[in-house]
Amino acid sequence: MQLQDVSLGYLTKREATLALESITFSVEDGEFLSILGPSGCGKTTLLSIIAGLLTPTTGNVTLGNQTITATSNIGYMLQQDYLFPWRTIEDNITLGLKIKGVYSETTKAAALNWLSQLGLADKKDLFPNQLSGGMRQRVALVRMLATNPSMMLLDEPFSALDYQTKLKLEDLVFQTLKKEKKTAVLVTHDIAEAIAMSDRVVLLSPRPGRIHHIFDIPNDIAKALPFEARQHKSFNDQFQMIWKEMESLASTS
Numbered sequence: 033m034q035l036q037d038v039s040l041g042y043l044t045k046r047e048a049t050l051a052l053e054s055i056t057f058s059v060e061d062g063e064f065l066s067i068l069g070p071s072g073c074g075k076t077t078l079l080s081i082i083a084g085l086l087t088p089t090t091g092n093v094t095l096g097n098q099t100i101t102a103t104s105n106i107g108y109m110l111q112q113d114y115l116f117p118w119r120t121i122e123d124n125i126t127l128g129l130k131i132k133g134v135y136s137e138t139t140k141a142a143a144l145n146w147l148s149q150l151g152l153a154d155k156k157d158l159f160p161n162q163l164s165g166g167m168r169q170r171v172a173l174v175r176m177l178a179t180n181p182s183m184m185l186l187d188e189p190f191s192a193l194d195y196q197t198k199l200k201l202e203d204l205v206f207q208t209l210k211k212e213k214k215t216a217v218l219v220t221h222d223i224a225e226a227i228a229m230s231d232r233v234v235l236l237s238p239r240p241g242r243i244h245h246i247f248d249i250p251n252d253i254a255k256a257l258p259f260e261a262r263q264h265k266s267f268n269d270q271f272q273m274i275w276k277e278m279e280s281l282a283s284t285s
């Protein structure tokens with residue numbers, strides 16, 4: 033996936049806001065990339081552009097050789113799980129298949145297999161309000177995987193969870209996406225989460241959102257499970273380095 037000189041301005045009746053300016057980077061196939069930055073720097077806007085939901089004012093975004101659009105095969109996992117409360121877990125995880133017109137015995141079996149791999153086989157006939165927050169996010173992960181997307185977009189998917197659940201789910205998501213060799217882009221406020229999960233971290237500066245720096249996470253951290261990565265002796269050095277850069281942004285904005 034490639035972003036080339038992407039800028040986006042929001043126009044309201046009162047004012048024009050340049051939310052993003054000259055954003056250029058690429059994400060390699062199978063790479064896990066995080067976008068980090070202070071509130072209002074344009075992270076969600078950037079993710080919406082990558083998803084094809086917003087069209088950049090200038091520049092372009094391509095996946096393979098094609099410009100990304102809202103119909104590109106991209107999966108989402110968001111802070112809220114957005115499961116439909118009146119549908120069973122099975123109906124929720126197969127809904128995307130039905131919408132895309134690819135629902136069949138084979139694709140349904142694959143979705144149920146994911147549910148089983150993520151430890152929720154016995155929950156398929158329950159409704160979302162009968163599950164814990166962590167389980168619901170696992171269902172959201174299954175729903176995303178069921179349509180076999182080319183790329184996964186994760187917008188703060190762990191931030192509403194308690195700390196223990198969050199750490200466990202980070203490992204599960206990381207392991208699953210790596211096993212499937214999926215390309216993933218994560219938006220987060222959390223420096224430690226970005227380091228623990230990613231191959232690279234893009235730090236945005238605010239007003240307008242620009243690339244401040246792209247950090248390469250050393251392999252011994254990037255390739256380890258997030259929980260193990262957090263225990264690594266050089267993890268804290270990475271944290272301090274990115275923390276200082278974020279602090280410098282806060283003091284200049």
Ligand SMILES: Nc1ncnc2c1ncn2[C@@H]1O[C@H](COP(=O)(O)OP(=O)(O)OP(=O)(O)O)[C@@H](O)[C@H]1O
Nearest residue numbers: 042043044049051070071072073074075076077078
């Ligand atoms: N629909 C909109 N109309 C006008 N301005 C907008 C709109 N959405 C976002 N903005 C502005 O664009 C800028 C970037 O917003 P965005 O939500 O992308 O930032 P963010 O980094 O995701 O913030 P946060 O971390 O707080 O969620 C902000 O100045 C915001 O006020």
